[in-house]
Amino acid sequence: MNRLVSIQNLLEDLKEKLREDQISENLTVRTNHSKDESYLPPKLPEAVIFPESTEEVSKIVTLADYHDVPIIPFGLGSSTEGHIIPIEPSITIDFSQMNKILEIREKDFLVKVQPGVTRLQLNKELKKHGLFFPVDPGADATLGGMAATNASGTLSVRYGVMRDQVRDMEVVLPNATVIHTGNLAVKSSSGYHLNGLFVGSEGTLGCITEITLKVSGIPEKIMAARASFNSLDEAVDSVTAIIQAGIPIARVELVDEHSIRQVNKFNEMSYEEKPTLFMEFHGNEAALEQDVAFAKEIVQDYHCLDFQFEKDTANRNKLWEIRHNIVPAYYSGHPGLRLMTTDVCVPISELAGAIKHARKTVDGIGFPAGIVGHVGDGNFHVLIMLDTDNADEVQKAEKLNEQIVEYALERGGTCTGEHGVGFGKQKYQEKEHGNALQVMQQVKSVLDPKGLFNPYKVLNLKEKAGV
Secondary structure (H helix, E strand, O other): OOHHHHHHHHHHHHOOOOOHHHEEOOHHHHHHOOOOOOOOOOOOOOEEEOOOOHHHHHHHHHHHHHHOOOEEEEOOOOOOOOOOOOOOOOEEEEOOOOOOEEEEEOOOOEEEEOOOOEHHHHHHHHHHHOEEOOOOOOOOOEHHHHHHHOOOOOOHHHHOOHHHHEEEEEEEOOOOOEEEOOOOOOOOOOOOOHHHHHOOOOOOOOEEEEEEEEOEEOOOEEEEEEEEOOOHHHHHHHHHHHHHOOOOEEEEEEEOHHHHHHHHHHHOOOOOOOOEEEEEEEEOHHHHHHHHHHHHHHHHHOOOOEEEEEOOHHHHHHHHHHHHOHHHHHHHHOOOOEEEEOOEEOOHHHHHHHHHHHHHHHHHHOOOEEEEEEHHHOEEEEEEEEOOOOHHHHHHHHHHHHHHHHHHHHOOOEOOOOOOOOOOOHHHHHHHHOOHHHHHHHHHHHHOOOOOEOOOOOOOOOOOOOO
């Protein structure tokens, strides 16, 4: 049967199970679900469905399976590798109406949420209990989307990435079975590690309908610091030295001189246009004074030009607002252009060389571009501004991305440290994973034999689906 006919039949059946306002074929709604934050071309889903419970998600999946209609789970669309862009006629399941914080277990340092809860929404509620959720990817993404892509961010060097926070998930499988992937215990040696399988699966193995997350106590004291250097090498090498010294740094972000220039224009600031580290330290006041003093000594060994630290909350927040405003700053400085961002992660010992290679590669092509990154864990991004209507520019930018990825893979790194694969990074999967890719394909085929869950993302199984 024609796929479009199947979708219309599905929608007719769904109207018997859901309210009218939970099903939308409106062009504006579909357009808002046709793209993410990437440079990749948008494509409309045929309809958008808004469930309010796990039971409703299961009903949607049951009918989609019956009519052989592909499903794309959707959080807020803040991803960057085409995760939520349809490849073929599909429906999108938008989880924005499943946005309740279900339980806060402060004594266990756990919280249970629905997938549509956003990061800032959660932290606003947790603050009442002296707690916070540490994964901060910059955008106010949904926790379901963050789990689906194994999101990371500025605090990962201290607190870990999304996979480290997930204790349990409720997942609706492609056959509509509802499972739990873990439990509430701090550790378990029972069975396969299903949390690790579903976190980062990008909606290809199931729909996440509930997440139990580990949370942390708000630190007694927080200090932020900014250090500028003459070269990227000196900045990166100082980070390695700080980590090797055992200083429990919570955040350490690199912003190169090109990005500082954009930030100065956008925020009307006057930071020196040099490679700059933004750092943050968490702990009690006495220990922090020692940590900051020790870090200052270390960066001075690497010819730090200026070291400033902030104790005041407002000034500290302003410092991190500047870091999070880098993408808007690039868009403001280059109107009409789109952003391509690379996302490699390498062993710490290879980081300085990888960044130097990336800068040389970018300079050789001549695009407006900057380098930023969570350098404490070896993850950095090249922000490339390009005209996506210019096929030659797109080809050059993709080639540049490929060169940066190849360098990382050759040194034991990964093509994506936190943004995920989507279909933007598919072509690197075989080189990175080798024979393990076949195991992933087998898992996908067992759990989703029809290939209906976010098809052709992460793994390209188009030929197996007969499309």
